[in-house]
Amino acid sequence: MTASAGTDDQVVVGVDYGTLSGRALVVRVRDGVELGTAVHPYRHGVMDSELAADGQPLPADWALQDPDDYRDVLRHAVPAALAASGVTPQQVIGIGIDFTACTVLPTLADGTPLCELPDLRTRPHAYVKLWKHHAAQPQADRINALAHQRGEPWIGRYGGKISAEWQYAKALQLLEEDPEIYARAERWIEAADWIVWQLCGAETRNVCTAGYKGIHQDGRYPSRDYLAALNPGFAGFVQKIDGPLAALGARAGALTGQAAAWTGLPEGIAVAVGNVDAHVTAAAAQAIEPGRLVAIMGTSTCHVVNGTELAEVAGMCGVVDGGISAGLWGYEAGQSGVGDIFGWYVEHAAPDGFASHELLTEQAAAQPVGAHGLVALDWWNGNRSLLVNHDLSGVIVGLTLATRPADIYRALLESTAYGTRMIIEAFADARVPVKELIVAGGLTGNPLLMQIYADVTNRPLGIIGSAQGPALGSAIHAAVAAGAYPDVSAASAAMGRVERNAYLPDPGRARAYDALYAEYRRLHDHFGRGAEDMLLRLRAIRNAARSAANHARADEVALPLEVMA
Structure with a gap:
């Protein structure tokens, strides 16, 4: 902020990433008054029937997204919200984001999504798997059965069952259905942490998604022996998700020049550690x-x-x-x-x-x-x-x-x-x-x-008291990351x-x-x-019928290419 701006002029930006769109909210730090907001829909929406890149059909229970849609929210919604608020960029002292949990993607070591590599654009497993991607239920069932068989101490912390939506089930599905993509994925990361990476140029992992979706309990992840028992190729999976964990409300880093150009915000302002849309709302409420x-x-x-x-x-x-x-x-x-x-x-x-x-x-x-x-x-x-x-x-x-x-x-x-x-x-x-x-x-x-x-x-x-609970919660955490409040509880009392x-x-x-x-x-x-078990049998019959139809459709799409060849 500029030297002429007083504390009462300070604002923060909260960005809420939902299933179909992202919302930016500009909030006054001293009292939580919402000054401006804007929404930007994801251009590709949810890919649950076909892949946008080439139109190939997707199996039942898939739900993919394109990560560049998330960057577009920074490029469009944040500047629009700032313009609607009537404040100047120099008044902004921090930005925070929240995301749908269990929305995960494979990347290179520098954070490049695999789906953005030219040779992987038509590989479905290279894309973001949205929270509602439920095709990893068989892997989740095996994860749970083996955990109980071995008496793994962490399984009770999750009510006795790991969800098909979470990091491990989706990663195991990736390994078993497209091992090449799994091998090229140097990092397997929640979208909440990935977009923070895009903002500040440094990878961080938040304790929320690591704990709820990454099975991080008592300072440990599941053992290598356990993962190898699921699949020998899965033994080293933790290497793809491991890293220093940051508390909610902590500062992940400073806004980079590139992200400043996207958002119209000042380079160097505080970027808060990522969070989950639901969990961050507790502070707003x-x-x-x-x-x-x-x-x-x-x-x-x-x-x-x-x-x-x-x-x-x-x-x-x-x-x-x-x-x-x-x-x-x-x-x-x-x-x-x-x-x-x-x-x-x-x-x-x-x-x-x-x-x-x-x-x-x-x-x-x-x-x-x-x-x-x-x-x-x-x-x-x-x-x-x-x-x-x-x-x-x-x-x-x-x-x-x-x-x-x-x-x-x-x-x-x-x-x-x-x-x-x-x-x-x-x-x-x-x-x-x-x-x-x-x-x-x-x-x-x-x-x-x-x-x-x-x-x-x-x-x-x-x-x-807000129609934008997650975005307000993210703004509250941004205020803490920027040093305006000593902790989330104090910021919640003032801004929620x-x-x-x-x-x-x-x-x-x-x-x-x-x-x-x-x-x-x-x-x-x-x-x-x-x-x-009637509902499970009906689901199996449906999936088999859809799989057969998708194979037939894929053959029809490929036929003209074969004839041309």
């Missing part, structure tokens, strides 16, 4: 205190809460020392599909005349609890917690000829609330207290959904905000939901805990 669970609701939902004691919670995504904030045990759980489920119904299943969230919400809100006679499982994108199985799929029970679109829509809303209640009860069973529920994310604007969550969980709901008790449970509706939730639990355990 003033939810650092133990017992305040934050549910970040968007396309999926992530649940994070701090605790003072270490406990192993069945089906959780993990518990990590300092994973949310320093000095506390951070717990994470999640649901793989929430807003995506509602969007699927409106875009692909609702009949003509009903394909509107607003209309369906209005009609669903007029119903008394239980009037539709339905119960649904919220597994349209698999189950993250408590079952940690992404081969599971959605179920709706109770359909009749009298069922109408709003009935199904409300049942889907309710199903996600039931899934959150399962998570809260699992925490309670493990003696991790949840005293308060705070909701953040894009779905907070739906009053019906928020009231359903209050009634189903029978808890008062607080609502974060929340509306407490925004929705209160209705006792009558809560009792009615108790009965429906009991049916949800029966359905959940029947299809999810081994009583009936």
